[in-house]
Amino acid sequence: MTQLASLSSTLLYVAFVLYLIATVFFSGSIKSKKHANQTGKNRWATIAITITIIGFLSQLGYFFTRWMASGHAPVGNLFEFITFFGMMLVGAFIIIYYIYRVHVLGVFALPIALLIIAYSSMFPRELSPLIPALQSHWLAIHVSTVAIGEAILSISFVAGLIYLLKDVDLSKKGKQTFWLEAVLFSLVIVVGFIVTSTSFELAGYEADFTYITPTGEQDVAQFEMPALVTPHEGELQTAGAFVSPINTPAIVDAKTLNSVLWSIAVGTLLYLLIRLITRKSIAALLQPLVRRVNLNLMDEVGYRSVLIGFPVFTLGGLVFAMIWAQIAWTRFWGWDPKEVWALITFLFYAAFLHLRLTRGWEGNRSAWLAVIGFAILMFNLIGVNLIIAGLHSYA
């Protein structure tokens, strides 16, 4: 079993590297002069999609070997769930790729999947046993359907982002230029988090604090990054570790806040560095990649992914969720924050579809909605678990 578990980790690592290589090939495919429209068959793209599929199979291998090793579907904590989401994003990309054969989609979809998988590995990665509430077949059914739905919906974000990169006139200063750069900046922040987290983990940094919880008890918090803020009435227990004079009130989760501060700091630094070296905004840096994109097709891809993803998300995030909630928590609906945010996601994409179908919101507006939709998805995936406590806080 332990061997199976370590094989599983290796397969995940292999998948990660393969996605990275595939991204390079996809980038090559859109440069090809022969394929001005960036669709159809092309040698670079064929190699790229083949590597992507092998990577996907390898990650499926990770998934099922981990399943065998632990005895339950590996979607039981944040690491497992987010990794699975990343895998399904690649899966959704592969399907959409075979429908439309747009290579440029790979240039953006794969790096985002990579970012997501890297992000997931910042959470505890060991195999963990299931608490009683999760011991049900509905774990595999509900969680995987949600992840697949969210992944397909995320493809609309990828398409929307590509659309906007081409469509928005970056030479003019304006709201669109600003927000587009803001979206890209937030992706750099995620990179900042991954870089910081990994560096301190490799350095083996640890600092223990005793602090007072909101209920007045004493507890110990282990910081894995130097404390820019300390927990409520926190006292350092590890000699020589860095202590900031800024103390947080009891209701703030100082450890999470500390990670967020580090990510923003390092991310901003990275961003400034990029701008300093290239003398261009990130949007402007990426724009050459999308110069030959067919906007209409991109709009269609985005819309299609919402159409395909919305029913899947509804089935997993609301229907299956309600059935399981009735079995495990005695009621199908209880206004738990995660439930509310699933409803919000549902309502948002319902509004998206109505605006598009009957108000004619296509192209640019539709692309922005897809970006907002992805922000809601990410908040539901990460924000709700880390910021708002509720029944879904498993990690």
Added chain:
Amino acid sequence: MKELACKCGHVNPEGTELCLSCGRALTKDADSKKTSDVMRYEGMARRSQTYNASIIDKVWNFFSSVKVGVWLILITLIVSAFGTILPQVLFIPPLIPPEVYYEEHYGWFGRIYYMLGFHDLYNSWWYMLFIAAVGISIIVASIDRVVPLYKALKNQRINRHASFMKRQRLFAEKEVADPNQTIAEIKEKLKNKRYRIREEEGHLLAEKGRFARWGPYVNHTGLIIFLIGGLLRFVPGMYVDEILWIREGETMAIPGTDQEYFLESEGFTVDTYNTDEDSEVFNDTIDRVGSIVKNYQTDAILYKREEGGIAGDQRELIEEQRKAIQVNQPLKFDNFAVYQVTYKLDEIRSMSFTMDNKATEKSVGSFDIDLFQPQDVYELDENHKVELMGYYPDFEGFENGEPQSATPVPNNPAFLFNLFSPENPEGEVSFIAIQETLEPLGENDYALSFSGIETHDVSGLTVRKDLTLWILGLGGTIFMIGVIQGSYFNHRRLWLKITEDGKLMAAGHTNKNWFGLKKDIEYSIAGTDLTEITDQFEEKEKKSVALEEKEENDRDSIS
């Protein structure tokens, strides 16, 4: 009512945009609108756009608007998000009053949050109002559209006017050798793609997936059924939600069943994972986190009272089933489900005492007090007995010299005893609480001492009956069918027409997925004289892009 006569002679009801017979645009407004906007409801008159006189018309028109519907959705969405900023009143510790809790924990923000009613948002009348408004909007907007749409699609004419054809996104017009022959060739190929074909005087209409157009109305019906199911919750008898605390060995009537069903607990257990028994792959996590619970379980026996038995009489109980109630494994019977929800470990069940002579330090006897059924007197031998003068299961202190009990649950039992012995035939008074002994009426000759306690576990079970579930399930199923119908299928049409001057004209329309329709048409016309069809939308786009590029190049060459 005003009527609109078309050039072709057909008379259309007021509000019609495209003639029901030939498809010509009837008004200038309709002519100038985007094709996709006109084609959405087949250019039909809708009630909301025809009448606007009475108040009913105005209300109808308000709720029939998709713009209003989207606003209602967005408002509900934003308000719902607000409700998750701080925990709802449902999730805060039950013993602290909410008005204190929110301010104490979240300061001024908490106070405002509480004052505005966000702490119990989802049960507030105004949240219900938004949901109701969304519901009404769904009903009105659907009826307003589905009726004319149904009529239009049912009575579709095959021969459309050239102006109708020309404005479609996919369009072709070509002189071919034999238009009838070309149409026949295309027809065969369309059949391969499973199009339904109708012909009239040489003109042709090929259609596929019309049922996809009903998807939105089917899913809206499902949503309405779901919302009605949610309302039925408030009808008496439809819904039971009770908590049942049951101790090991106890048999209790199940609340909500009118004393018809009884439950006996044979015991409650909590298991945690451990590194010896469970798979070694979990060792790292267990070491890091500490103990992780594996199972909460109440071993239960369900009894049913015999027909005609007297309510509350436990002698006439018939065993129905035995079940280990676990999380995710509720006990089910007769529309009821009993769930493992919470527990209390080691509640004190009985306490043992010995009565000792202080001088000789010798025990004269011992007795057990069952905390749930204490006796008045405990006889130790012929000469010694103990009278229980007072029992305070949850002792919290004295008030005016009287011991007080906070609750009837034995969390902190205390006793007032009178000890009888040959030396003290009138008795000696002794007050005993945990770690506290008082002799209020002076020094006694005898003392009681704890010799042990017995404990048991208590299971907290939720008893639930919800007769609305099947309605919700039905609504949910219909909703899913409708969503899939509307999203995974699309309504594709191809019109072929022979114009008066003998040319072949083709036009294609779909409600979504133009990519798919184009592929179908390309397949069907390949090898025929009608070699290609133009995407007029893309043409326009290309022209504007070309223009832009030209401008850019010009700019570059100038600079």
